[in-house]
Amino acid sequence: MSNQEKMVKEITAMEEDFAKWYTDIVKKAQLMDYSSVRGCMVLEPHGFAIWENIQKILDKKFKDLGHQNVALPLLIPESLLQKEREHIEGFAPEVAWVTHAGNEKLQERLCIRPTSEVLFCEYFSRKVHSWRDLPKLYNQWCNIVRWEKTTRPFLRTVEFHWQEGHTIHETKEEAKNETMTMLGIYADFCKNELCMPIISGRKTDKEKFAGAEETYTIEAMMHDGKTLQSATSHYFGDGFSKAFDITYQDRNNKPSHPYETSFGMSTRIIGGIIMTHGDNNGLVLPPDVAPIQIIIIPISMNKAGVLEKAKEIYEVLKEKYKVALDTSDQTPGWKFAEYEMKGVPIRLEIGPNDIKKSECVLVRRDNREKSFVPFANLNDEIDQTFIKLKKALYEKALSQRNNLMREAKTKDDFNKICSEKHGFIKSMWCGEKKCEEILKEELAVSSRCISLTDDKISDKCAVCGKEAKHLVYWGKAY
Amino acid sequence: MSNQEKMVKEITAMEEDFAKWYTDIVKKAQLMDYSSVRGCMVLEPHGFAIWENIQKILDKKFKDLGHQNVALPLLIPESLLQKEREHIEGFAPEVAWVTHAGNEKLQERLCIRPTSEVLFCEYFSRKVHSWRDLPKLYNQWCNIVRWEKTTRPFLRTVEFHWQEGHTIHETKEEAKNETMTMLGIYADFCKNELCMPIISGRKTDKEKFAGAEETYTIEAMMHDGKTLQSATSHYFGDGFSKAFDITYQDRNNKPSHPYETSFGMSTRIIGGIIMTHGDNNGLVLPPDVAPIQIIIIPISMNKAGVLEKAKEIYEVLKEKYKVALDTSDQTPGWKFAEYEMKGVPIRLEIGPNDIKKSECVLVRRDNREKSFVPFANLNDEIDQTFIKLKKALYEKALSQRNNLMREAKTKDDFNKICSEKHGFIKSMWCGEKKCEEILKEELAVSSRCISLTDDKISDKCAVCGKEAKHLVYWGKAY
Numbered sequence: 021m022s023n024q025e026k027m028v029k030e031i032t033a034m035e036e037d038f039a040k041w042y043t044d045i046v047k048k049a050q051l052m053d054y055s056s057v058r059g060c061m062v063l064e065p066h067g068f069a070i071w072e073n074i075q076k077i078l079d080k081k082f083k084d085l086g087h088q089n090v091a092l093p094l095l096i097p098e099s100l101l102q103k104e105r106e107h108i109e110g111f112a113p114e115v116a117w118v119t120h121a122g123n124e125k126l127q128e129r130l131c132i133r134p135t136s137e138v139l140f141c142e143y144f145s146r147k148v149h150s151w152r153d154l155p156k157l158y159n160q161w162c163n164i165v166r167w168e169k170t171t172r173p174f175l176r177t178v179e180f181h182w183q184e185g186h187t188i189h190e191t192k193e194e195a196k197n198e199t200m201t202m203l204g205i206y207a208d209f210c211k212n213e214l215c216m217p218i219i220s221g222r223k224t225d226k227e228k229f230a231g232a233e234e235t236y237t238i239e240a241m242m243h244d245g246k247t248l249q250s251a252t253s254h255y256f257g258d259g260f261s262k263a264f265d266i267t268y269q270d271r272n273n274k275p276s277h278p279y280e281t282s283f284g285m286s287t288r289i290i291g292g293i294i295m296t297h298g299d300n301n302g303l304v305l306p307p308d309v310a311p312i313q314i315i316i317i318p319i320s321m322n323k324a325g326v327l328e329k330a331k332e333i334y335e336v337l338k339e340k341y342k343v344a345l346d347t348s349d350q351t352p353g354w355k356f357a358e359y360e361m362k363g364v365p366i367r368l369e370i371g372p373n374d375i376k377k378s379e380c381v382l383v384r385r386d387n388r389e390k391s392f393v394p395f396a397n398l399n400d401e402i403d404q405t406f407i408k409l410k411k412a413l414y415e416k417a418l419s420q421r422n423n424l425m426r427e428a429k430t431k432d433d434f435n436k437i438c439s440e441k442h443g444f445i446k447s448m449w450c451g452e453k454k455c456e457e458i459l460k461e462e463l464a465v466s467s468r469c470i471s472l473t474d475d476k477i478s479d480k481c482a483v484c485g486k487e488a489k490h491l492v493y494w495g496k497a498y
Numbered sequence: 499m500s501n502q503e504k505m506v507k508e509i510t511a512m513e514e515d516f517a518k519w520y521t522d523i524v525k526k527a528q529l530m531d532y533s534s535v536r537g538c539m540v541l542e543p544h545g546f547a548i549w550e551n552i553q554k555i556l557d558k559k560f561k562d563l564g565h566q567n568v569a570l571p572l573l574i575p576e577s578l579l580q581k582e583r584e585h586i587e588g589f590a591p592e593v594a595w596v597t598h599a600g601n602e603k604l605q606e607r608l609c610i611r612p613t614s615e616v617l618f619c620e621y622f623s624r625k626v627h628s629w630r631d632l633p634k635l636y637n638q639w640c641n642i643v644r645w646e647k648t649t650r651p652f653l654r655t656v657e658f659h660w661q662e663g664h665t666i667h668e669t670k671e672e673a674k675n676e677t678m679t680m681l682g683i684y685a686d687f688c689k690n691e692l693c694m695p696i697i698s699g700r701k702t703d704k705e706k707f708a709g710a711e712e713t714y715t716i717e718a719m720m721h722d723g724k725t726l727q728s729a730t731s732h733y734f735g736d737g738f739s740k741a742f743d744i745t746y747q748d749r750n751n752k753p754s755h756p757y758e759t760s761f762g763m764s765t766r767i768i769g770g771i772i773m774t775h776g777d778n779n780g781l782v783l784p785p786d787v788a789p790i791q792i793i794i795i796p797i798s799m800n801k802a803g804v805l806e807k808a809k810e811i812y813e814v815l816k817e818k819y820k821v822a823l824d825t826s827d828q829t830p831g832w833k834f835a836e837y838e839m840k841g842v843p844i845r846l847e848i849g850p851n852d853i854k855k856s857e858c859v860l861v862r863r864d865n866r867e868k869s870f871v872p873f874a875n876l877n878d879e880i881d882q883t884f885i886k887l888k889k890a891l892y893e894k895a896l897s898q899r900n901n902l903m904r905e906a907k908t909k910d911d912f913n914k915i916c917s918e919k920h921g922f923i924k925s926m927w928c929g930e931k932k933c934e935e936i937l938k939e940e941l942a943v944s945s946r947c948i949s950l951t952d953d954k955i956s957d958k959c960a961v962c963g964k965e966a967k968h969l970v971y972w973g974k975a976y
Contacts, residue, residue, distance in 0.1 A: 053624065055617065056578055057608060060571035062621055065636070068567050089546050093538035094572075094610070094641055094657050095594075100534055113600045116573075118610070120595040121645035130535060132572070132596070132610075143531065143540055158543070163572055163641070167599035179572050 031361075033300050038244045045294055046173045049303045049362050059171035059178030063287070066362060069311030070290055071181065075161060077213055077308065078183060078285065081205050087157040087185060092139040094163075095130040100138050104263040107137060110230020114166045132165040137231065137256075137282060140186040141264035144278075150269050151190055154278060157198075159185040164286075174291030175248075175498050182286035188278045190270070192257070195279035199255040202283040203236045206251035213308040214289070215413035216240050216296050217421050218250060219444065219493055221469025226456050229282075233257040239468045239493065241421040242295035245441030247468050247495035250292055253283035291498070296417050297386075303363030304385055306413055307406045314343040314402065315359040319352050319371030330370045333380070333395070341402065360385060365409055366402060386412055428494075429478050438463040442496040448488030450481035458483055459494060468493045509839075511778050516722045523772055524651045527781045527840050537649035537656030541765070544840060547789030548768055549659060553639060555691055555786065556661060556763065559683050565635040565663060570617045572641075573608040578616050582741040585615060588708020592644045610643040615709065615734075615760060618664040619742035622756075628747045629668055632756060635676075637663040642764075652769030653726075653976050660764035666756045668748070670735070673757035674712075677733040680761040681714045684729035691786040692767070693891035694718050694774050695899050696728060697922065697971055699947025704934050707760075711735040717946045717971065719899040720773035723919035725946050725973035728770055731761035769976070774895050775864075781841030782864055784891055785884045792821040792880065793837040797830050797849030808848045811858070811873070819880065838863060843887055844880060864890055906972075907956050916941040920974040926966030928959035936961055937972060946971045 031044035046052050051067030063071065079089070095118060102108045115131040133139065140158065148154060161183045171177050185202060189195040203220060210216040218238040228235035232254040240248045258277040260266075270276040297304040307313050314337060318330040327347065334345040344364075346355050352369070359367060369381040379394045382401060386409055393401045424443030428434045437445055442465060449455060449467070459465050471491040481488045509522035524530050529545030541549065557567070573596060580586045593609040611617065618636065626632060639661045649655050663680060667673040681698060688694040696716040706713035710732040718726045736755040738744075748754040775782040785791050792815060796808040805825065812823040822842075824833050830847070837845060847859040857872045860879060864887055871879045902921030906912045915923055920943060927933060927945070937943050949969040959966045 053621065055571045056575050056620060057571055057573050060573055062571065063569035065566035065568055068569055071569075072567060088543035089550060090543055091541035091546055091549075091641075091659060093533045093535055093540065094643065095535050095538055097534050115600065116596045116608075117598040118594045119597045120607075122591045122593065129598075130594075139533065139540075142534060146531065163569075165572065181569060 031300065031302065034243060034298075041298075041300070042291075042294060043173065045298055045303055045361075051290065051294075051303075052173045057178070059168060061173060061177050061179070063181070066311055067290065070293070070305070070309050071287055073309040073311065074285075074289065075183070078205075078209060079159075079161075081209065082159050082183075082185065085157070085201070085205075087159045087187075090158050090160050091162065092133075092136050092143065092160060094133055096133055096138060098129045098131065100142060101131060103138060103141075104231050104260055107231035107260075111135065111166075114168065116165050116167055133162075134164060134166045135282075135284075136160070136162075136184055136186065137260060138264070140188075140282075141260050141266060141280075144188050144261070144280075145264050145266045148188060148266055148268050148278060151271050153268060155187055155189045155194065155198075157185075157187045159183055172291075172498075174288055174294070176288075180287050182284050184282060184284045187281045188261070188266070189280070190276075190278060192279050195257075195281050196255055199234070199236060199253045199281045199283070202281070203238065203251075203253040206253070206283070206285055207238050209285075210238060210240065210250060210289075211414065213306060214293060214296075215306045215410050215417065216250070216292060217414065217418040219469065221472055221493060223252075223469060224449075224453075224456060224467045224492070226453050227467055229254045231256065231259060233259065237469050239444075239495070240292050240296060241417075241424055241444060241495075242292070242498065243298070243420070244295070245424050245443045245496070246498055247442075247444065247493075248288070248292045248295070248498045249468070250289055251283070251285040254281060256280040256282070297413055298363075301357070302361030304413070305363035305365060306410060307365045308410075310363060310365055311342060312344045312359070312362065312364045313341045313406075314366045314368060315355075315364045316343065316345040316368045316370060317352055317355045317359075318345075318347065319369050319374075321347065323372040325375055326370065326372055329375050333368065333370065333398070337398070337402075340399065366405055384409055386416075427477050428482050429480075430482055434459065434463055434465070434482060434494075438465060438496075444468070445494040446477060447482040447492060447494060448476060448478050448480060449490050449492040450484055450486045451489040452481075452484065452486075455481055455483035465494045465496050468495045468497065509778065509780065512721060512776075519776075519778070520769075520772060521651065523776055523781055523839075529768065529772075529781075530651045535656070537646060539651060539655050539657070541659070544789055545768065548771070548783070548787050549765055551787040551789065552763075552767065553661070556683075556687060557637075557639075559687065560637050560661075560663065563635070563679070563683075565637045565665075568636050568638050569640065570611075570614050570621065570638060572611055574611055574616060576607045576609065578620060579609060581616060581619075582709050582738055585709035585738075589613065589644075592646065594643050594645055611640075612642060612644045613760075613762075614638070614640075614662055614664065615738060616742070618666075618760075619738050619744060619758075622666050622739075622758075623742050623744045626666060626744055626746050626756060629749050631746060633665055633667045633672065633676075635663070635665045637661055650769075650976075652766055652772070654766075658764050658766065660762050662760060662762040665759045666739070666744070667758070668754075668756060670757050673735075673759050674733055677712070677714060677731045677759045677761070680759070681716065681729075681731040684731070684761075684763055685716050687763075688716060688718065688728060688767075689892065691784060692771060692774075693784045693888050693895065694728070694770060695892065695896040697947060699950055699971060701730075701947060702931075702934060702945045702970070704931050705945055707732045709734065709737060711737065715947050717922075717973070718770050718774060719895075719902055719922060719973075720770070720976070721776070721898070722773070723902050723921045723974070724976055725920075725922065725971075726766070726770045726773070726976045727946070728767055729761070729763040732759060734758040734760070775891055776841075779835070780839030782891070783841035783843060784888060785843045786888075788841065788843055789820065790822045790837070790840065790842045791819045791884075792844045792846060793833075793842045794821065794823040794846045794848060795830055795833045795837075796823075796825065797847050797852075799825065801850045803853055804848060804850055807853050811846065811848065811876070815876070815880075818877065844883055862887055864894075905955050906960050907958075908960055912937065912941055912943070912960060912972075916943060916974075922946070923972040924955060925960040925970055925972060926954060926956050926958060927968050927970040928962055928964045929967040930959075930962065930964075933959055933961035943972045943974050946973045946975065
């Protein structure tokens with residue numbers, strides 16, 4: 021890091037203008053930049069490095085469960101996309117069409133993948149012939165294009181990056197287990213590595229993925245009371261395998277259709293990290309995904325021994341941590357602000373007085389707590405600080421989420437809650453789409469998910485008063 | 499690995515039909531499969547895992563030199579692509595055009611990136627203002643689309659995967675150094691990790707990248723005497739930065755145009771691995787990029803203790819190596835053939851007799867050499883075997899390459915050589931495009947690269963007889 025960075029300017033306070041606070045962080049922490057195509061973004065080094073860390077962690081989890089990575093094509097022929105009716109209806113309005121190559125018009129239009137179910141189905145139909153070929157547990161890390169009308173960095177972009185897992189199984193049970201296992205992987209990742217509390221649940225028919233029998237989701241709460249769908253896991257039954265004529269000889273030597281799933285998490289989750297942990301000084305990153313975990317800032321750099329000691333500490337720490345040393349000619353104050361903006365979890369300050377005492381100053385990004393740490397204890401203290409910091413991030417987010425968790429037993433309760441910050445609204449639901457539509461139209465809230473537990477807060481649907489079937493979490497979604 | 503794999507069938511011998519031998523390996527080692535879009539392939543698990551290993555190794559080399567990863571958009575507006583004249587002329591005939599999104603016609607056509615120079619230029623123009631902002635050393639791993647007329651797995655596909663590095667510098671010298679440094683990175687990678695001998699050189703004006711001042715290349719020799727351009731590194735001068743109006747305040751406070759480079763290696767290199775090391779039993783993989791480095795095959799699996807011992811060895815080895823254990827009900831002979839086909843460098847056979855002697859059988863993929871290794875020495879022996887195997891792969895390839903290295907002092911020499919296997923043809927060249935065109939038209943050989951040394955084999959151009967300027971390597975290229 022050299023003095024090439026511009027002076028850090030104050031960002032808009034989130035209480036003043038939340039949307040502006042958000043884009044200020046995206047720009048000033050240099051996570052993402054715009055391009056000349058509306059909604060197609062540049063993932064800048066600091067933003068992409070967060071995504072790389074997310075990839076590394078998730079990829080290992082997937083592989084430990086036996087998933088293999090593949091790369092399927094970017095382009096889908098129109099006729100292939102049309103094979104599953106619900107699926108094409110869901111995606112057709114938002115796909116980009118390739119119609120020409122060089123100077124020639126193509127015989128058939130090709131769309132850029134908005135998701136890859138149909139490509140995996142085509143591939144499976146060529147590869148799956150016997151029960152011995154099952155299961156196949158595949159995943160790909162790739163780019164996706166959906167022509168969204170309104171876009172916002174990370175949260176909704178025309179091109180985005182994600183992983184999409186696609187699996188195919190002999191039995192319903194196995195496929196359903198896979199769906200729930202992968203939901204659990206996402207939930208654990210959010211909790212343990214991203215320090216984000218989430219609510220797991222099932223989507224209503226209205227909100228589920230086009231072509232899925234069941235869609236499961238993890239939903240997170242943002243600072244502003246809006247919810248973020250953070251990952252989804254789908255059970256397809258044999259709908260796709262019938263539509264694509266994937267047939268295999270089962271153990272009784274009879275032709276049979278296998279069962280499929282898919283699941284995905286995207287760069288959108290980086291928007292979730294910003295709006296879960298960020299503050300008015302900028303980004304706050306959980307250590308597991310921080311591109312720089314520790315920034316070392318020498319104080320009075322020209323004094324004898326300071327730079328040497330800082331370099332010595334850097335060399336030791338880099339064996340174990342993602343650490344950077346800023347020896348640029350910017351002032352320490354500038355540097356403090358810069359790395360706070362970038363969300364670096366731990367700052368170490370090393371000055372002449374510290375060196376005399378064989379210690380340095382350790383500052384936590386989340387609460388700015390300062391401590392003096394003897395050089396000899398540095399490794400231990402950093403490990404402990406990461407544990408404490410992660411716990412604090414999670415608990416702070418959980419307490420904020422819980423403060424925004426309200427119950428609605430009647431439509432009036434909904435009205436009242438929605439006139440304030442939305443948050444999560446727990447409420448009983450009859451199961452009718454009509455009641456969902458009323459809440460959507462009148463209050464702009466949607467069903468986020470159906471609870472996976474049997475808990476209930478009353479016996480009646482809060483909207484129509486009829487018998488309730490499910491406890492649902494509602495909210496205003498990103 | 500279960501018994502789901504089909505019986506390995508013999509592949510076409512390379513002496514019989516080289517092209518068929520190649521596609522047989524691609525299919526039977528399950529590296530790549532076709533999709534319903536011509537030239538757009540599926541990278542299957544075994545093929546993609548090789549690419550992942552290549553990515554990991556190169557990515558570390560790039561990052562160690564200070565490069566940062568980014569992700570730039572997939573789509574380029576037509577007007578942006580047109581800003582650099584030579585560049586658009588080079589790529590326009592082979593780009594895929596997006597003209598519609600959903601049901602709407604776009605105001606401006608967008609092409610799918612055939613390479614990303616113009617996108618990086620646009621990004622740099624927003625980000626580079628002062629000499630303090632330089633250099634920027636960026637790289638991205640991404641997919642690329644070029645509408646090639648004839649396609650072949652890995653070697654030439656409509657969609658392919660690559661990394662493209664893009665850097666921008668204050669001075670010519672710095673940019674030229676970067677160009678040569680990255681060429682060296684590719685050359686070392688081919689030699690040390692892929693065990694592929696290559697020739698480094700500079701492209702002639704006719705063969706250089708559209709828009710580059712200088713293009714450098716590494717060229718490898720395939721079994722059939724054709725050459726494979728394996729990676730390129732370009733020096734752009736300030737041509738792009740002028741075309742895109744990238745201006746910065748230099749150290750004297752004057753507006754100045756920076757100097758750029760780009761460099762790339764793609765999935766095509768996997769085709770190079772196949773055609774450098776493969777044999778009539780299938781793929782032969784260098785251990786550094788092999789998805790499975792060691793396959794353990796239990797013999798007489800039902801005999802007491804065999805499976806237990808095989809599992810025990812597996813558990814020990816997996817701490818250090820990419821190892822797999824095949825406990826499927828296929829015969830040992832089937833398994834031997836299967837993992838030879840897949841190119842696994844080392845096979846360990848563990849049977850009841852071996853266990854009695856506390857040893858196992860180690861078989862090298864490259865030369866099928868067998869040795870008996872006491873369990874206690876296994877780690878050491880594997881390490882030694884990898885070293886020996888890599889050396890043997892490189893030396894065998896080098897000796898094959900040297901056998902295919904011929905000199906042409908006259909046009910007659912060219913005629914004679916080209917009537918046999920092409921190989922590399924070393925020859926002096928006057929520097930005129932005309933002579934290149936004659937060789938291309940009459941003998942289908944192109945200049946692969948201009949030697950970087952001062953060596954010469956005569957004073958006259960082999961084609962026109964005029965004074966020679968350069969020693970050039972010619973060949974028939976993939």
